[in-house]
Amino acid sequence: MPELPEVETTRRGIAPHLVGRSVTGVVVRDHRLRWPVPPGLARHLVGQPLQAVERRAKYLLLRFPAGTVLLHLGMSGSLRIVRAATPADAHDHVDLVFGAQALRLRDPRRFGSIHWVTGDPARHPLLARLGPEPLGDGFDAVCLRAAAHRRRVAAKTLLMDSQVVVGVGNIYANEALFRAGIRPTRRSDRLTRADCARLVEAVRAVLTAAIAVGGTTLRDFVREDGSPGYFVSDLRVYGRGGETCAVCGAVLKATRLGQRATVYCPRCQR
């Protein structure tokens, strides 16, 4: 499932192929994503040179002189660079064609989205209320502790709240809590300064390590060339309920928290 490392991997993968090139066509095979693909997308984009590929939270921003394509991969989305003539798969919903190559969006579950934004994208409703980037300066123990003490939710719910910090989905929330030695169900207002400091470092470490190996491929995620990410073998708790903890040997406990699969070590995590 694309979380921040997978989106960042995608950004780094596609940018070198496309930046500086102009859109020559737009193919929308199925406009039914989470929100309908904007009908005027081709009219806005054809002839426009791509200036940069940026990322904010789990959104990719394709910057053009006239505006920005705001793209989210949902939970089964992936972007590939293909030859423009490559036959489309059943779930290849949208192509942005750049001459001989195309940026192709595949998204079997159609939870992804595409918006066309003019003006400052940071003001767009989907981006305006987002919290700090986890790998930037804005995310630190002080701000996490402040957010934690404003509310009384589970520590895992706190980490996955995009107003607190962006980009941390279910997989990496589980992993970061394990590395920080904090039980997912711990009430946020009972996190100490030291807990928050460890949690910040754990989030940064796990995301950085995942980016370094191209993210986590469970089912649908692939890189721009179709290859998988390799972080799945570095997951210490996610998907490992019933196995033994790599640190202490206790049996990892699988449960559900807020409708999400949750795994933790009952001995290491308090």
Next chain:
DNA sequence: AAATTCTCCTGAAGGC
């Protein structure tokens, strides 16, 4: 207002 639940979707996996 904050917290929780619901919702969209398809494919894989398990039960019988």
Next chain:
DNA sequence: TGCCTTCAGGAGAATT
């Protein structure tokens, strides 16, 4: 073999 149910989850919307 095949049909049915359950599960996976990002995150905005709806509800409590």
